Amino acid sequence: MEAFSSKDMAMQAQKKILSRMASKSVAQMFIDDNSSEVLDELYRVSKEHSGNRAEAQKVVKNMIKIAVKVGVLFRHEKFSAEELSIAQEFRKKLHHGAMTAISFQEVEFTFDKSVMINLLSDCRDLLLKLVEKHLTPKSLDRIRHVFNHYSNPELLTHLYDPQGNLWSNLSKICSGLNRMIEEGKL
Template sequence: MESFSSKDMAMKAQKKILSHMASKSMVQMLIDDTSSEILDEFYRISKEHSGNRTEAQKVVKDLVKVVVKVGVLFRHNRFSKEELSLAQDFKKKLHQGSMTAISFQEVEFTFDKDVMTALLTDCRDILLKLVEKHLTPKSFGRIRHVFNHYSDPDLLTNLYTPVALSGPVSQRSAMA
């Protein structure tokens, strides 16, 4: 006998619809100005690093899709106690990465690409474990794409060169 749940179907539809709404104009309608500015900076960093507008857009679009899907799962109470613990671990690790990035920017000559790469890799792995029972392999690919892109040692090194530090990324990062 096949089990049917309208709640499950509604959640799947919501994830699907929201993932198709990841265009810049739709994102700006759904998020606050600060988040929008941060996404714009992620786009700018990606575009400068890759030299490819399409790739930069794809990375940011993947980021938005992942955030939306995890948000839908959380809002619908789909995570077990163990998974909620993983979510807290992810939040702490991401915060640690943010504080480390700001510290690297504020204290000259402290940048260590290996530390940042390891923090981002840990975040990726925790997030993958958190969603392993809830999302598709395509979504796992998006998570890997985003974290692998931003943990690229060359991207990180370029981000912390003296020229990059005088730009808007450092100013916005310090305010975050």
């Protein structure tokens, strides 16, 4: 006889509904203003760099979907002790990545794209390891899509060019990341 769990069914429904509703207005219900501003700037960076509005929207939408799904999994305590350890490692790596991104922006001539690419790749791999048993292959592909998009060497070089047209976006992103760190959210 197949085991039925209304709690599991409710969690699956939440993940499905929330992933279908991953728009800016819905995201604002779950994401604070500061995080929303950072997401907006990441969208602008993607759009400006790629010249493709649809792709930029897809990347940010995927980011929101993944964040919501991971949040649902945490809320429903679906992670094992080992996975929670991976989550902690991911959080530390993400914090380190944010601090590095800020430092590269604040201190001239320190940007090293290989360092950023490695940090983003490490974050991607940890997040995939965390959720691989819980999310569909399509969701795992969304994670890869987001991290691969932002670890693109040309995008990073363009973003960290002090004379480039993305520098003001980077400044706003770093300002938002700084606030998240100060508030203990990152």
